[in-house]
Amino acid sequence: xxxxxxxxxxxxxxxxxxxxxxxxxxxxxxxxxxxxxxxxxxxxxxxxxxxxxxxxxxxxxxxxxxxxxxxxxxxxxxxxxxxxxxxxxxxxxxxxxxxxxxxxxxxxxxxxxxxxxxxxxxxxxxxxxxxxxxxxxxxxxxxxxxxxxxxxxxxxxxxxxxxxxxxxxxxxxxxxxxxxxxxxxxxxxxxxxxxxxxxx
Numbered sequence: 463x464x465x466x467x468x469x470x471x472x473x474x475x476x477x478x479x480x481x482x483x484x485x486x487x488x489x490x491x492x493x494x495x496x497x498x499x500x501x502x503x504x505x506x507x508x509x510x511x512x513x514x515x516x517x518x519x520x521x522x523x524x525x526x527x528x529x530x531x532x533x534x535x536x537x538x539x540x541x542x543x544x545x546x547x548x549x550x551x552x553x554x555x556x557x558x559x560x561x562x563x564x565x566x567x568x569x570x571x572x573x574x575x576x577x578x579x580x581x582x583x584x585x586x587x588x589x590x591x592x593x594x595x596x597x598x599x600x601x602x603x604x605x606x607x608x609x610x611x612x613x614x615x616x617x618x619x620x621x622x623x624x625x626x627x628x629x630x631x632x633x634x635x636x637x638x639x640x641x642x643x644x645x646x647x648x649x650x651x652x653x654x655x656x657x658x659x660x661x662x
Contacts (some may be wrong), residue, residue, distance in 0.1 A: 483526035
């Protein structure tokens, strides 16, 4: 038989590792103890966490127990999980990302022209973060690479699609005209067709 202290410690470990509410019967089987005893231990732990004002609490759900965060700490969790655009990107990265998001597909020279400064390292950094990717090559001189945002970009910024991009006046001038969109659409069709021919 294990001591109550040991069993309570074991329950904490199992709840943490299990990742979802842990059934009393499963915990009892592991501890080789009666379910009523294990349920009592769960509730003792639950009371201890509350009395000590811990940031992690134990919630009872049916005949199972699992960890949850203390609701009053939500404000701190939200600060910790601040979107990548605020917490991890420099002003230059935000600027380049905005240009790509609103102007895509776009070449590096176009980005440089809008910013008035070279953007190669910034683009590489955005690619490393998984927010931007190369989608093909332009039909222009030298066939430069063209860049677009990724699904990770949508996920990080909470967008379902690019249609959800906010109507920000300072970026509206970056949006392509219908004529430009049509031109780029044909460019991508031509590019993909050439790639297929190369593969064949």
